[in-house]
Amino acid sequence: xxxxxxxxxxxxxxxxxxxxxxxxxxxxxxxxxxxxxxxxxxxxxxxxxxxxxxxxxxxxxxxxxxxxxxxxxxxxxxxxxxxxxxxxxxxxxxxxxxxxxxxxxxxxxxxxxxxxxxxxxxxxxxxxxxxxxxxxxxxxxxxxxxxxxxxxxxxxxxxxxxxxxxxxxxxxxxxxxxxxxxxxxxxxxxxxxxxxxxxxxxxxxxxxxxxxxxxxxxxxxxxxxxxxxxxxxxxxxxxxxxxxxxxxxxxxxxxxxxxxxxxxxxxxxxxxxxxxxxxxxxxxxxxxx
Numbered sequence: 001x002x003x004x005x006x007x008x009x010x011x012x013x014x015x016x017x018x019x020x021x022x023x024x025x026x027x028x029x030x031x032x033x034x035x036x037x038x039x040x041x042x043x044x045x046x047x048x049x050x051x052x053x054x055x056x057x058x059x060x061x062x063x064x065x066x067x068x069x070x071x072x073x074x075x076x077x078x079x080x081x082x083x084x085x086x087x088x089x090x091x092x093x094x095x096x097x098x099x100x101x102x103x104x105x106x107x108x109x110x111x112x113x114x115x116x117x118x119x120x121x122x123x124x125x126x127x128x129x130x131x132x133x134x135x136x137x138x139x140x141x142x143x144x145x146x147x148x149x150x151x152x153x154x155x156x157x158x159x160x161x162x163x164x165x166x167x168x169x170x171x172x173x174x175x176x177x178x179x180x181x182x183x184x185x186x187x188x189x190x191x192x193x194x195x196x197x198x199x200x201x202x203x204x205x206x207x208x209x210x211x212x213x214x215x216x217x218x219x220x221x222x223x224x225x226x227x228x229x230x231x232x233x234x235x236x237x238x239x240x241x242x243x244x245x246x247x248x249x250x251x252x253x254x255x256x257x258x259x260x261x262x263x264x265x266x267x268x269x270x271x272x273x274x275x276x277x278x279x280x281x282x283x284x285x286x287x288x289x
Contacts, residue, residue, distance in 0.1 A: 016043040019050050024061040024229040026054040033069025038077035044114040051121045061229035066132040075139025082110050119173045122147045128228045128236045132221035133157045143174035152221045153199035154214040164194045180247055181207050232270035234288040
């Protein structure tokens with residue numbers, strides 16, 4: 001008796017986001033290397049949920065975000081059904097004919113439902129965030145990276161505001177971040193021309209914190225995250241808040257904000273522990289979050 005050949009079961013699709021923990025550091029790895037880790041609505045949703053989970057896990061004191069493969073993130077995947085242009089099949093033109101008219105897509109709706117909640121979640125994390133940019137960070141991928149507290153990039157990495165090339169404006173916080181990081185003139189240069197900015201130049205411009213050798217990127221980023229995890233977490237987050245707020249405050253108002261924050265932090269465990277450890281010449285053990 002003969003049997004028909006059977007088709008082996010398909011290998012399970014890898015998760016688009018890998019989540020792991022090293023000590024007090026939660027590591028999130030974008031995991032669509034075949035698509036240069038481009039964002040899909042599924043990946044965006046998983047990323048926001050993973051950040052939510054890290055925010056509510058009291059054992060997490062820092063978050064490290066990176067990408068699998070040869071890129072950090074190429075931005076939005078234009079083949080995602082939520083953004084891919086659709087053509088009117090009754091336009092009387094053949095497939096591939098430039099005369100075919102694409103139907104409009106509500107890209108703003110994509111931002112409302114996915115990118116805005118993600119960008120706000122990242123900006124309001126109750127722990128410091130570190131991004132290790134391996135390879136290209138383009139479009140929303142670049143601006144998501146720049147939304148982290150500290151950004152390290154490998155020497156071969158680059159940053160690209162690709163929006164002008166497809167008739168869009170920088171999103172995922174790009175219009176807010178770029179001007180504050182590099183000033184209006186350089187922000188306009190990046191956003192209008194859409195040219196690649198190599199990592200070394202990005203550091204020179206003040207766009208990122210550090211450019212390191214490719215082989216050292218992951219270890220340097222983890223060491224940075226581990227160092228942050230040992231520091232007084234709540235004070236670090238309030239420092240982020242104060243620095244962001246200072247961009248829109250008069251000098252006197254910034255002084256008053258500093259005073260309000262010091263009043264709060266001065267009663268907290270970590271200040272008392274830090275001061276006591278300093279006076280006792282011992283290592284502090286910080287606990288606040």
